[in-house]
Amino acid sequence: MGCGASKEAPKAAAPAATPAKPTAEPAKPVVTPADPPKASAAPAPAPAPAKAPSAPKDPEPVKSAPSATGGTYELPKIGDEKFDAWLSAQLAASGPDVKDTTDFRYLTFSEIPPFIDLHKSLMRKNLTPELFAQLKDIKSSKGYTLSNSIQAGVLRPHLGVGITCGDEECFELFKDILYPVVKGWHGFDPATQTHKSDLDPTKLTFPEDIASKFGTYVKSTRIRAARNIAGFSLPAGASVEDRLAVEGVLKEAFASLPEPLQGKYYPLGGLTSAQEDELQAGGFLFQKPGPMQLLGAAGAGRGWPDGRGIFHNDAKTVLCWCNEEDQCRIIAMEDGGDIKGVFGRFCALSDSIKTASEANGKSLMYDPKLGFLGTCPSNLGTGLRASVMIVLPELNKDVHKLEEICAGFDLQPRGSSGEHSAAVGGKWDISNKQRIGFSEVELVQKMIDGVGKLIALEEELAAAAAGGAAPAKTPSAPAAGSSSYELPKIGDEAFDGWLTSQLAASPADVKDTDDFRYLTFSEIPPFIDLHKSLMRKNLTPELFAQLKDIKSSKGYTLSNSIQAGVLRPHLGVGITCGDEECFELFKDILYPVVKGWHGFDPATQTHKSDLDPTKLTFPEDIASKFGTYVKSTRIRAARNIAGFSLPAGASVEDRLAVEGVLKEAFASLPEPLQGKYYPLGGLTSAQEDELQAGGFLFQKPGPMQLLGAAGAGRGWPDGRGIFHNDAKTVLCW
Structure with a gap:
C-alpha cells in the first residue's frame, strides 16, 4: 500500500483500505493493478452505480526549468496561484542533488511550505515551523533530507501520510516528524510502544473442521508485505549502485528458494513482448510511476526500468516485485482457503530474503519500535495485508451485521464498490486492518478467527432461510421510549x-x-x-x-x-x-x-451550471479513440426536491412524497429512458438477485455507518427504490 491518498482523513486505527498504488500510463490499453490479484481471481465487477468521494485527479503538470542533469522536470500545477509561484521559486533556487536524473529533480525547500487547504496529510498537520527549522539541514549518510522526505506530500496535496523515507537512517534522523505521523495513521505510538514480529506458521490454530469450511467458502487467499535490506537506500532515495545491488541480493534469494517456490526472475528492462503480455495478463506487471503520481513525486521512478524486476514461481503462487515502492514486495497467494499454507510460503519467502541478505553481510531493515521498515510509514510494523475472497450470500443481505463481526476481529470488509457496499454475487474481500503493534501470527490468526465466525453465521442464516432456526440476535440496551439504540464504542x-x-x-x-x-x-x-x-x-x-x-x-x-x-x-x-x-x-x-x-469559498465565489451536451467538443477522431480504449463510462450526481427533507432528516411523509414525485418523473421519461421502478420493500427474490448481479442494489446503512449514523436509515425500506431503463443505461436510486 502506498502513502494513503484519500480525501477523508486517515483512520487512526489503521488505513481502512489499501489505497490503490498509482501506475504510469501503460504502453498497452490494459490497466495494471498495484497489488496483483489473488491467484485466478475473478475479474473485477463492473463499477457500481455509486462511489465514495475519490481523491482529486493528478494536477496538470507545467513545464519548468531544465534539471541539473540536462533534462526537463515538470512541476505540478496545484491550482493555487500563490502556492504554484512559491513552488516554482523553490525549484529555481534548489541546488543540484546527486540523486537528480534527466527527468526528475529533488527540491530543497528553504522554508516550511505555505500549505493550503488542499493539503490533507499528517505530515502537514505535524510539521511546525520550529520542527522544519530543526530538521531542514539534516542529511542521512545516503544523502536523504527532510525536503526529499516531504516532497511527495507537498506536490501531492491530497495524500493522507505525505512523507517518505529514503533509507534506514531516516527513521532516527526524522523521528520527531515521523513518530507523530505513525501515531496519527496507525494509532500506535513508537515513542512509548514496541512492535513484535513472529513468522512461525506452526503457531497458527487452524483445525481441520475450520480448514474444511474455508475450503468451501473462500475462493482465494493472499498475503503480502515488503522487505528492505539494511545498508541500501529505499527506492525513493536510491542511487543506481544501490538499486542494482539490491537486485543482485534478491536474485540470489530467488535462486536459493526451496523447490516448490522455485521459478524465474524477469528483469523489467529485458522483457520480450510475449513475456510482457503474459505478466500483464496475470496482473503481475507493474509500471513506471508518472512524475506526478505518488511514487514518482517521491523520486522512486528514477532510472527506470534498470534494477527492477518480477519473480514468480512456476505455480504462480508466490510473487515478488523488485525495487517498486520498496526494495522487495513479497506476495503468497493461491485459489481456495488454505491460509496456513499461504502464510507458510510467505514466511519462507521472507526467510530466504533474510538469509541472502546475511550472506552478503547485510540484514533486513527492522526496528524494535517500528518493526519492518519501508518507504511509506503506512506500511511499517508487519506491513502485512492478509486477505481472502469469500462468498457470503446470506450475510450480503445484512452488510451491517457482517461489518459488526469484522470490527470485532479488526478486519476490513470490502464489497464491490468499496467499504459499506454490498458485494456482487456475495463475494467479499476481507483483510486485516492493523499493521503495527501485532505480530504476523496474531494478525493472520485474527483473520482465521473472524472469517470462521462469518462462515458460522452464514450457515445459520442459510439454515434459517431454508426453514431452520434463526440465529440469535445480540441484545442491546433500550433507549428512550420503546426503541433499542446502540451507541458506538469509540475506544476512549x-x-x-x-x-x-x-x-x-x-x-x-x-x-x-x-x-x-x-x-x-x-x-x-x-x-x-x-x-x-x-x-x-x-x-x-x-x-x-x-x-x-x-x-x-x-x-x-x-x-x-x-x-x-x-x-x-x-x-x-x-x-x-x-x-x-x-x-x-x-x-x-x-x-x-x-x-x-x-477549495471553493461560497462566501466569495459563485457556482454555475450548464447541462447543454451540445456544447461539448468531441470530434470523430477522438470519439473513435475513446471507442477503442474506453471500456465503460458513467456520470452520476444527486438531485433533491425543494420543500421536502433530505434523507438524514426526512419524516415518513416527506420520504413517501419524494418517492411519489420521482415515480411520476420516471413514468414521463422519453422512450429510450423508459423502464421500471422497483420499490425496495417489495422486491421478489428473483428481482433482488438480478439487481444485485448488475450492481444496482443498495443496502440499508448500519447505524454506525456514515448514513446510518446521520439517521438516513430510519424507516427502512419504505419510500426507497431503484429505477432503471430497459437497456440498463440509466439508473436512479
Whole structure:
C-alpha cells in the first residue's frame, strides 16, 4: 500500500483500505493493478452505480526549468496561484542533488511550505515551523533530507501520510516528524510502544473442521508485505549502485528458494513482448510511476526500468516485485482457503530474503519500535495485508451485521464498490486492518478467527432461510421510549462516558424511530485525536453556542447535523444537512467545511451550471479513440426536491412524497429512458438477485455507518427504490 491518498482523513486505527498504488500510463490499453490479484481471481465487477468521494485527479503538470542533469522536470500545477509561484521559486533556487536524473529533480525547500487547504496529510498537520527549522539541514549518510522526505506530500496535496523515507537512517534522523505521523495513521505510538514480529506458521490454530469450511467458502487467499535490506537506500532515495545491488541480493534469494517456490526472475528492462503480455495478463506487471503520481513525486521512478524486476514461481503462487515502492514486495497467494499454507510460503519467502541478505553481510531493515521498515510509514510494523475472497450470500443481505463481526476481529470488509457496499454475487474481500503493534501470527490468526465466525453465521442464516432456526440476535440496551439504540464504542473511556451521558439526557426527537435516536448535545463535543473531520476543525465553542439552539422548520438542528461526525471520528467532512434551510441556518460552519473540502469559498465565489451536451467538443477522431480504449463510462450526481427533507432528516411523509414525485418523473421519461421502478420493500427474490448481479442494489446503512449514523436509515425500506431503463443505461436510486 502506498502513502494513503484519500480525501477523508486517515483512520487512526489503521488505513481502512489499501489505497490503490498509482501506475504510469501503460504502453498497452490494459490497466495494471498495484497489488496483483489473488491467484485466478475473478475479474473485477463492473463499477457500481455509486462511489465514495475519490481523491482529486493528478494536477496538470507545467513545464519548468531544465534539471541539473540536462533534462526537463515538470512541476505540478496545484491550482493555487500563490502556492504554484512559491513552488516554482523553490525549484529555481534548489541546488543540484546527486540523486537528480534527466527527468526528475529533488527540491530543497528553504522554508516550511505555505500549505493550503488542499493539503490533507499528517505530515502537514505535524510539521511546525520550529520542527522544519530543526530538521531542514539534516542529511542521512545516503544523502536523504527532510525536503526529499516531504516532497511527495507537498506536490501531492491530497495524500493522507505525505512523507517518505529514503533509507534506514531516516527513521532516527526524522523521528520527531515521523513518530507523530505513525501515531496519527496507525494509532500506535513508537515513542512509548514496541512492535513484535513472529513468522512461525506452526503457531497458527487452524483445525481441520475450520480448514474444511474455508475450503468451501473462500475462493482465494493472499498475503503480502515488503522487505528492505539494511545498508541500501529505499527506492525513493536510491542511487543506481544501490538499486542494482539490491537486485543482485534478491536474485540470489530467488535462486536459493526451496523447490516448490522455485521459478524465474524477469528483469523489467529485458522483457520480450510475449513475456510482457503474459505478466500483464496475470496482473503481475507493474509500471513506471508518472512524475506526478505518488511514487514518482517521491523520486522512486528514477532510472527506470534498470534494477527492477518480477519473480514468480512456476505455480504462480508466490510473487515478488523488485525495487517498486520498496526494495522487495513479497506476495503468497493461491485459489481456495488454505491460509496456513499461504502464510507458510510467505514466511519462507521472507526467510530466504533474510538469509541472502546475511550472506552478503547485510540484514533486513527492522526496528524494535517500528518493526519492518519501508518507504511509506503506512506500511511499517508487519506491513502485512492478509486477505481472502469469500462468498457470503446470506450475510450480503445484512452488510451491517457482517461489518459488526469484522470490527470485532479488526478486519476490513470490502464489497464491490468499496467499504459499506454490498458485494456482487456475495463475494467479499476481507483483510486485516492493523499493521503495527501485532505480530504476523496474531494478525493472520485474527483473520482465521473472524472469517470462521462469518462462515458460522452464514450457515445459520442459510439454515434459517431454508426453514431452520434463526440465529440469535445480540441484545442491546433500550433507549428512550420503546426503541433499542446502540451507541458506538469509540475506544476512549472519557469520550465514551460523555456520549452515554449525552444520550441519556437527550430529549425525544420527533424524527426518532424504534432503532435510531437523535442526540442533542448540551455542549461542544470534547473531540479526541481520532476525530479528523473538517467539522471538528471548524466548530469552535463560540460557534457551537451560536448555532446549537437553531432549528429548521423541518426540525433539523446543529446536533442532528454533526451527529455522524461525532459518532464516526474518522470522517473527513463530519456534517450533514437535513433540509434546504440548513444551508442558510448553519452556513457559518458549512461554508468553512465546503472551502476546506473543495477549495471553493461560497462566501466569495459563485457556482454555475450548464447541462447543454451540445456544447461539448468531441470530434470523430477522438470519439473513435475513446471507442477503442474506453471500456465503460458513467456520470452520476444527486438531485433533491425543494420543500421536502433530505434523507438524514426526512419524516415518513416527506420520504413517501419524494418517492411519489420521482415515480411520476420516471413514468414521463422519453422512450429510450423508459423502464421500471422497483420499490425496495417489495422486491421478489428473483428481482433482488438480478439487481444485485448488475450492481444496482443498495443496502440499508448500519447505524454506525456514515448514513446510518446521520439517521438516513430510519424507516427502512419504505419510500426507497431503484429505477432503471430497459437497456440498463440509466439508473436512479
